[in-house]
Amino acid sequence: MAEARTLFDKIWDLHVVDPGEDGAALIYIDRHLVHEVTSPQAFEGLRIAGRPVRRPDATLAVADHNIPTTDRSAGIADATARLQVETLEANTKAFGVPYIPVDDIRQGIVHIIGPELGFTLPGTTIVCGDSHTSTHGAFGALAFGIGTSEVEHVLATQTLIQQRPKTMRITVDGKAPAGVTAKDIVLSIIGHIGTAGATGHVIEYAGEAIRDLSMEGRMTVCNMSIEAGARAGLIAPDETTFEYLKGRSMAPKGAVWEQAVTFWRTLPSDPGARYDTEITISAETLVPHVTWGTSPQDVLPISGAVPDPAAEADEARREGMARALDYMGLTPGMPLSAVKIDRVFIGSCTNGRIEDLRAAAAVAKGRKVAEGVGAMIVPGSGLVKHQAEEEGLDRIFIEAGFEWREPGCSMCLAMNDDRLAPGERCASTSNRNFEGRQGFRGRTHLVSPAMAAAAAISGHLADVREFQ
Amino acid sequence: MEKFDTLTGVAAPMPMINVDTDRIIPKQFLTTIKRTGLGRHAFHEMRYEDDGSEKPDFVLNKAAYRDAKILIAGANFGCGSSREHAPWALLDFGIRCVIAPSFADIFFNNCFKNGILPITLPQEQIDSLMAEADRGANAVFTIDLEKEEISTPDGRTVAFQIDPFRRHCLLEGLDDIGLTLEKGPAIDSFEAKRAQQHPWL
Numbered sequence: 070m071a072e073a074r075t076l077f078d079k080i081w082d083l084h085v086v087d088p089g090e091d092g093a094a095l096i097y098i099d100r101h102l103v104h105e106v107t108s109p110q111a112f113e114g115l116r117i118a119g120r121p122v123r124r125p126d127a128t129l130a131v132a133d134h135n136i137p138t139t140d141r142s143a144g145i146a147d148a149t150a151r152l153q154v155e156t157l158e159a160n161t162k163a164f165g166v167p168y169i170p171v172d173d174i175r176q177g178i179v180h181i182i183g184p185e186l187g188f189t190l191p192g193t194t195i196v197c198g199d200s201h202t203s204t205h206g207a208f209g210a211l212a213f214g215i216g217t218s219e220v221e222h223v224l225a226t227q228t229l230i231q232q233r234p235k236t237m238r239i240t241v242d243g244k245a246p247a248g249v250t251a252k253d254i255v256l257s258i259i260g261h262i263g264t265a266g267a268t269g270h271v272i273e274y275a276g277e278a279i280r281d282l283s284m285e286g287r288m289t290v291c292n293m294s295i296e297a298g299a300r301a302g303l304i305a306p307d308e309t310t311f312e313y314l315k316g317r318s319m320a321p322k323g324a325v326w327e328q329a330v331t332f333w334r335t336l337p338s339d340p341g342a343r344y345d346t347e348i349t350i351s352a353e354t355l356v357p358h359v360t361w362g363t364s365p366q367d368v369l370p371i372s373g374a375v376p377d378p379a380a381e382a383d384e385a386r387r388e389g390m391a392r393a394l395d396y397m398g399l400t401p402g403m404p405l406s407a408v409k410i411d412r413v414f415i416g417s418c419t420n421g422r423i424e425d426l427r428a429a430a431a432v433a434k435g436r437k438v439a440e441g442v443g444a445m446i447v448p449g450s451g452l453v454k455h456q457a458e459e460e461g462l463d464r465i466f467i468e469a470g471f472e473w474r475e476p477g478c479s480m481c482l483a484m485n486d487d488r489l490a491p492g493e494r495c496a497s498t499s500n501r502n503f504e505g506r507q508g509f510r511g512r513t514h515l516v517s518p519a520m521a522a523a524a525a526i527s528g529h530l531a532d533v534r535e536f537q
Numbered sequence: 538m539e540k541f542d543t544l545t546g547v548a549a550p551m552p553m554i555n556v557d558t559d560r561i562i563p564k565q566f567l568t569t570i571k572r573t574g575l576g577r578h579a580f581h582e583m584r585y586e587d588d589g590s591e592k593p594d595f596v597l598n599k600a601a602y603r604d605a606k607i608l609i610a611g612a613n614f615g616c617g618s619s620r621e622h623a624p625w626a627l628l629d630f631g632i633r634c635v636i637a638p639s640f641a642d643i644f645f646n647n648c649f650k651n652g653i654l655p656i657t658l659p660q661e662q663i664d665s666l667m668a669e670a671d672r673g674a675n676a677v678f679t680i681d682l683e684k685e686e687i688s689t690p691d692g693r694t695v696a697f698q699i700d701p702f703r704r705h706c707l708l709e710g711l712d713d714i715g716l717t718l719e720k721g722p723a724i725d726s727f728e729a730k731r732a733q734q735h736p737w738l
Binding site: 152192 | 552553554555557559560563564565567568569570571572582611612613616617618619620621624639640641642643646647650651700701702703705713714716717718720723724727728731735736737738
C-alpha cells in the first residue's frame, strides 16, 4: 500500500520538476500574481538579461498596494505612486502579461481577486511578491509569498528553487460559539504558538470549526498563517470550495470542470498521514480576540486586561512587552474594553471580502459611529464593492457614519494617504500591528470585522457579543 | 550578484527580537522602482528623529558602528512583509551578514538572492557574540563561508552551517535564474505532461 500522504505532500510531489541535489528542489509554479510594489525590479532584471516572461497566461497583474481609495477617475495624484503603477502598466504591456486596470471593476487586492476570478484553484502552486499569498491556501493550493528576485525567477522560468518545508497540522475541534469568527480563531492560534511558532512549516488547518467556515473565513485563517511564521497555510478542498469556484470566470467549465473536481477530491490528506508537528485547539472555549501590543502574538480575549511585563519571566520578552506597552500608550491591568479608539479600518486581504462587510454591517445597522471616531470601509475589490452596493451595505455604512471607499490595500500598510497620525489608535481588521505599520507612531489593535464595527459604534474596543 | 567568500568587519549588536521588515525599511520607501539607494532609510524610525537628525543612541548611528558590515540580532529577524527592499536596504547600508538565533523564512531566502549571508546560531552563542560586539570599533569579526567559521575579536572560532546549495551559490555569486534556465528541457516536459493530466491549468 502506498504511504499515507498529507495534502501538502500531494501538491509538492505533483510539482517537482527536478528533485535537485542538496535538498533544493525545482518546483513548478502554476499561478503567479503580480502587483506594483514588488515587481518593478523583477521586470527590470528580465529586461537587462534579455529574458521573456515564460508563461504570461499563468500570470495576472493588478495594482493594489499604493493606489488611493478616494475617487480615482482623475488618476493618481501622488507622483511616486503614479510612477509605480505606470511602470506596472508599461511592464505588463511590454512582456504581454494580463493586467487588470485600476478603473476595471475586477481591480482589487491581489489575494481577493485571485479567488474571486477563479484564478486560484485547488492543487496548484501559487506565488506572489507578497507575504499574504498564504490566503490562497484556503482552496487547498500551496501558496506562499516570495521576494522580488524570486518574482523574477518565476517570470523567467515558471519555477522556483525551494527547500521542502516541514508540515504542521492545527486541528480546531468543535463548533465556534456565536461572535467568534475566523479572525478570532486565527488570532488565538497565533497567540498560542507565537509569531515564529510555525517558521519553516506549512500549516494544514483541520477540524470541525475549520470545515464549518465559508471560503471567506478560510481565507482569513490562511491569510494570517504568515503571522505565525508559516511558509503557507492549507485547508483541504471540499464541497464548500467547489461551490465557491463553480462558474467563476477563470475556473474550468463543462467536462473539464468535472475532471478537475474529480482530481481535487483526491487531494485531502490520507488517514494516518504524518505531520512534523500537531496542535489541537478547542473552538468551543474561544471568545472574540483583540491585540494589545505590537506583534500579532500579543493577543487576548476582549474580556481580558492589558498584561503586566513584570509577570514575564523571560528577559527578552519582558523588554519587548514593556516597549510594546510604551508604544501603544497602555498601562498594565487596564481592561481591554476600556481602550478608547480614534479610527476604525475595515478592509484588507485579511477581512475585505463580502462576508466581512456583511458582518460589519450587521453590527452597524441602525447605529451611529461614536463621535470623534473616523471609520473607513475599504472593500477588497471592485466586485466586492459592487456586490455590497447591490445588497445595500453601502447605505447601512454611510448612514451609520462610515466612509465608503474604493478598493485597495489602503490602511493595512498605509502606503497611500490612508494612514494613522502619530498617536492615533485604530481598531483594524488588517493583519499586522507592528510599530508604524498603519502610519508613523500609529497604534493598531487587530480585530474581526464585527469587532471593528462594534468599536466604531462604542468609541472604544468592545465585545461584539454585547451587540447581538 | 557579488560573491561572498570571506568578510571582515565590525559587528553591530541589535539585541531585539522580532525585528520586522517594516522596521528595517518602512513602507514610505517602497515606492522606488530601483534596488539601490535604500541604505540611508534602513531602520528609519529607530535611526532618525522627527526633524531628520540622527538619534545618537541608535547602534548604527554610533561612531564605532557606522561602518558595520555585520549585524547580530535577536530571534525571528526579518518577520512580516516579503519586501526584498529589506535586504536591499541592509546591503546598501553595507551590511553583508546578519547573525541571529532565527530568521523569518522569506527574509532568509531573500538574503541569499542578494549576496547577504544570514547565519543561524543557538541563543547562547548569539549572547556571547553579542557581548563581544558590544566592544564597538574593536569588535572586528571575520566570516569565512568556505570554512563555515566566524572568528571573533577574542580570537575564538565559532562554526556555523549553511545549506550546501545556497552556500555554493553565494561562494560563486551565481545567478540562479541562469542555473534554472539550463533545466529548460525538464521544465518543457513537465509542462507537456501537466497540460495533458490537468487540462484546466
